[in-house]
Amino acid sequence: MNFPIPNVDVPISQTQFQRIDLDSLDYDPGTRKQILEYHVNQCDEIRQAYIIKGPHQPPLKTFKKSGKHNRSFQASWFENNSTWLEYSPTTDAAYCLPCFVFHNSNRVVRQNKFIVGGFRNWKKGGGRDCYFQGHIGKYPNSAHRVAEQMCKDLMNQWQHLQRVVDHFTIEQIANNRLQLKATIFIVRYLAFQVAEIIEKAPKNATYTSPRIQKEILHVFSAKVKKAIREEIGDEKFCIMVEEAHDESMKEQMTVVFRYVDAEGFVKERFFGLSHVVDTAALTLKNGIYSLLSQHCLDIQNIRGQRYDGASNM
Known part of the structure; x- marks a missing residue:
């Protein structure tokens, strides 16, 4: 693009x-x-x-x-x-x-x-x-x-x-490493199961092309965003925005929502990442407005804002 x-x-x-x-x-x-x-x-x-x-x-x-x-x-x-x-x-x-x-x-x-x-x-x-x-x-x-x-x-x-x-104890460090090893083991195990299924699939239906993979990820992303949007409803929420650049040196903007769900628990959910031309305040503002409008989120319901590089905003 x-x-x-x-x-x-x-x-x-x-x-x-x-x-x-x-x-x-x-x-x-x-x-x-x-x-x-x-x-x-x-x-x-x-x-x-x-x-x-x-x-x-x-x-x-x-x-x-x-x-x-x-x-x-x-x-x-x-x-x-x-x-x-x-x-x-x-x-x-x-x-x-x-x-x-x-x-x-x-x-x-x-x-x-x-x-x-x-x-x-x-x-x-x-x-x-x-x-x-x-x-x-x-x-x-x-x-x-x-x-x-x-x-x-x-x-x-x-x-x-x-x-x-600095205050992580030896026990906490060991526990974190154990959790990481378990996660890696699960991912490897599932990957091998998928590989066996793909080997048995018809050659014209492996679903491993970049386009198909991106479509599947897009579907997952849309479902997750829909669930987050439904959880927010018409209630108040906060936004947290961070600007960074990817491996190709293109600027990108990430948005996280913070809100209280129907059961009274505070939730922080990563909602989206989009490439922007630059990290100027007006560009980021337009990007935020566009993301909110796409999902029918009323800007009047924002009750807090946090930005990395807040001086720019």
Whole structure:
């Protein structure tokens, strides 16, 4: 199947997936690339690398003086803003690490100064009108505080997954391996039974051609989707969407439904996988709408959304 050529306005990083050497990332806030310039599937990994590295605070003894009052950045400002404040000797400007990591292009100019271009008004670096405090904000839902919390959530997610893996007991590992061996044995046994049946079948009716196999799989898929659709009914549900690329480097979108069945049990069901031209937000939105409409699922019944690469959505 031929796919349309991706929109030329889409950044090349969103259409070509290449592994990034995290050790080679530019940590100077004045020259580094924005997170969203990388491929959407790499953004969280790159965010994690910057968070682990911490804010760029070069141990300089003197800083460049600028302006008619010949002022400069003060190293003492790092002490009061150690978790977020950064300085770039290249551009002689201050930046914010959490806001850079979870940059939202819709933020107001004050927040953007600490992400793109940098802050250089050293007169307001301290005192009553301290610009740094204004950037942090007074309220828990300020853009800066929200970005800080998102950084914590991202790191806690990675640490939680690692703890789950590390805390498997020897007995659990042995049991998992036993289950895997049993599954492999069953699959091999059934495969041999099928092989015996096929050998006895007429040569023109082996049903092993790629087209026939795909039709059979399509029938299975349709029956499974129909059962899931009937189980959801007209009730509320959540969607979980992940973007990835297959072996042929074609972008694809997977959709999982989460809902409560008639008996009150929470269910998560894989519902579909479809190829998309790219992983731009509009493309994914159209793909989701198309999948829901095909199965008469009302978008008004969605009560939750989760996306891998949520910044893109």
